Amino acid sequence: MVRIATYASHSALQILKGAKDEGFETVAFGKSRVKLLYTKYFPVADYFLEDTYPENDLLRLDAVVIPTGSFVAHLGVELVEKMKVPYFGNKKVLRWESDRNLERKWLEKAKLRLPRVYDDPDDIDGPVIVKPHGAKGGRGYFLAKNPEDFWEKAGRFLGIKDKEDLKNVQIQEYVIGIPVYPHYFYSRIKGELELMSIDRRYESNVDAIGRIPAREQLDLDIDITYTVIGNIPIVLRESLLIDVLEAGERTVKAAEELMGGLWGPFCLEGVFTPEMEFVVFEISARIVAGTNPFIHGSPYTWLKYNEPMSTGRRIAREIKMAIENDELEKVVT
Structure with missing residues (x-):
């Protein structure tokens, strides 16, 4: 009997509820602290496995894993590519x-239609948004308005000191x-x-700043962040x-x-x-x-x-x- 499994985070409640609606037994796996969320408060998991990726148990349960952003972020692309449990989707997409x-x-x-990408921060001639590679829910993103602003914030937020460190970020035109x-x-x-x-x-704190009058925003000198809430x-x-x-x-x-x-x-x-x-x-x-x-x-x-x-x-x-x-x-x- 095939069971539907997913990592206990992100959109697991929806995935497991949908699987039960279609007649499947369900499996959640992840940190023990969240077990009651999926088995008591919202009883959508028939099985809960207290492990980041319990491969042998998932194989024993004949599970198909549904990937989410949390699952890929916590395990990493390399481990997901090597996993033996059937994975819904095309793993080759992960690298892209x-x-x-x-x-x-x-x-x-x-x-x-895509925003312009700046290969060299010193070419920045308008507002840009800087994004680290990978799915991080907006963490680490920041805005910059010129090269000086970029280098100051890149060092403060991401620890980037020189152009050799730029391979893990993309600098996009802010549209x-x-x-x-x-x-x-x-x-x-x-x-x-x-x-x-x-x-x-x-997103925090970019969506909260609008509740502060413009004059106070300037006085507070707030750095904008884009962590999804x-x-x-x-x-x-x-x-x-x-x-x-x-x-x-x-x-x-x-x-x-x-x-x-x-x-x-x-x-x-x-x-x-x-x-x-x-x-x-x-x-x-x-x-x-x-x-x-x-x-x-x-x-x-x-x-x-x-x-x-x-x-x-x-x-x-x-x-x-x-x-x-x-x-x-x-x-x-």
């Missing part, structure tokens, strides 16, 4: 997602617009792209939906050519400018925490399904269809 240079190559191939994070699901069984939901992030649902202007869907289709097509495919959930993270142009600054090639407000579904899933359909449940349904069609090997690696 975690390295911002490869990620840009992917998004350029998809012909998405003014409304942050928008569309959540997609590509079905390898059906060969279809679905728009599941859309959110924006609630939560997520806010968005219903996008309907005329913009085709732009979002076409961007998703091109991303899937480019992935097929570059690394053998992208299937399951993913998110294009970007902004809509005042000219209503969708500018994409990165991709999360897995379920994102922004899907968590939609455990009972979103306006977009209700347009397609006549039942509650979260991204977590859609993952479980894909695995269920694969098992019924004797095609599980098509969706796990």
Whole structure:
């Protein structure tokens, strides 16, 4: 009997609830401190394994692991690539997602509108946002307005002292617009792209600064940070939906050519400018925490399904269809 398993963090509640709705037994694994969250307060886990990655127990339980940002961040790409437990999705995508240079190559191939990237901090001639490689929930991001500002903050926030240390960060043009994070699901069984939901992030302390009058902001001399605290649902202007869907289709097509495919959930993270142009600054090639407000579904899933359909449940349904069609090997690696 196949069971659905995931690391006890990030979007595990949604994943496990969706799996149970589709008739699967469920497994959570992680720190013992959070066990009651998944077994008592929200009883979505039939099994809880107190370990970061209990491979032998997961193999014994015939589990399929659903990756999340927390799982990849805690284990690291190298360990995830070597894991023996079946993994929902294409592991080859991890390298392209975690390295911002490869990620840009992917998004350029998809012909998405991207912000300018500065290879040399001394060329900065306008506002930029500096991002370390990998999924860190916005931690370590900072804004800079010129080369002097960059070097001062890079040393203070990231310990960067010279250009030799720049290989682990990307310096992006800061594009003014409304942050928008569309959540997609590509079905390898059906060969279809679905728009599941859309959110924006609630970030500390950048979203808190707006509650402080401008004069006091200047007096306080606050350094802006972008650590994600939560997520806010968005219903996008309907005329913009085709732009979002076409961007998703091109991303899937480019992935097929570059690394053998992208299937399951993913998110294009970007902004809509005042000219209503969708500018994409990165991709999360897995379920994102922004899907968590939609455990009972979103306006977009209700347009397609006549039942509650979260991204977590859609993952479980894909695995269920694969098992019924004797095609599980098509969706796990």
